[in-house]
Amino acid sequence: MMLFDSVIAAACLGAAAMALFARDRIAAVAAFLVMGLLVALSWLRLGAPDVALAEAAIGAGLTGALLLRSARRVPKASAKALPPAQWLGAALLSLAVSGAILWTALIVETAAIYPALVNEALPESGVENPVTAVLLNFRAWDTLLEIAVLFAALAVIAVVKPVHPRIAPLGPMMLPFARVVLPLTIFLAGHLLWQGGHAPGGAFQAGAILAGGAIALGLSGMVRPIRWGRAALAGLAILGLGAFVVAALAAELLTGALLGYPAGAAKAWILAIESALTLSIAATLLLLFIGPAERH
């Protein structure tokens, strides 16, 4: 598998170079998508399937969709020729920084203290997947703040109010495609959410897949937008953060520790929070794409 890994690692670099230095923006975004999928594959090989799933769904899929949406709307900067000194300086600086990172990663002996601690506490966390245990139990506070960051991004976009993507109906193949793929995304999201307890998966991956399905449906032009749809989505986006905060406070009252779930019931708490988060993340990501407020 050594050869396979080396080829994947080199292909990531090649795709990144194509994405960063392509003249055409659509080509750049396409190369970025390819890079995201190759990176997801290499993270799978690095033994991090949870992160690989999130990268494929969010990092490649949704970010690619966002970039593609903006590719025509953000005007190109006038291509002024940079002085050679700036090219040289940039090349030297980026080589020096990445070289320093490489060197540090190679020589510093990391004392792995976390795996032992995680393994020791895993039985009482309520879930068997260590990554879910870290995200929703040991370091649940970080995840709560992460949802708050996502919500803050939504607030920024609500204030800035970008134009909505214009939707042109797609060809005759769209309906058969949507009929197969959309039910599958809902099924897959539910599966990933439940599976997150004991195998790779979880709220973020499930939410991203739901959002992807909804974006595909919206871009197909097959459905008429509902008038109160955005308000409902915004409500759903707040729901996740609200439920998480309520759970944190309730746990504080019950056990005296913020987000310290009552012993024995941790699994139910985590599942309840994750279910609310899945819907909320899907709504937030969808709103990040279509824009949270109607523009007048």
Added chain:
Amino acid sequence: MISDFAFLISGAGLICLALFRLATSADLLMRVLGLNVLAIGIAMVLLVSARGAEGTDAVPQAFTLTGIVVLVGVTAALLALAERVAEARDE
């Protein structure tokens, strides 16, 4: 071991390419794309360092997952701002 080294080189290379692009491009969309590539490169280095005798450490994995979700929020906000900048220039 060789595999880990290949991925480490790849991560450092992604960081290098992204930093170079960020320093030489004035194009807002390409800068947002460069920021994404930079974050992916850093995540790759982090994940390679998380490798140990008993599999990949769960805590850096959780960091990286959080990073990916935060990054999509940042990307969406930056793109909205970039579109707004373009409109303000037109007016």
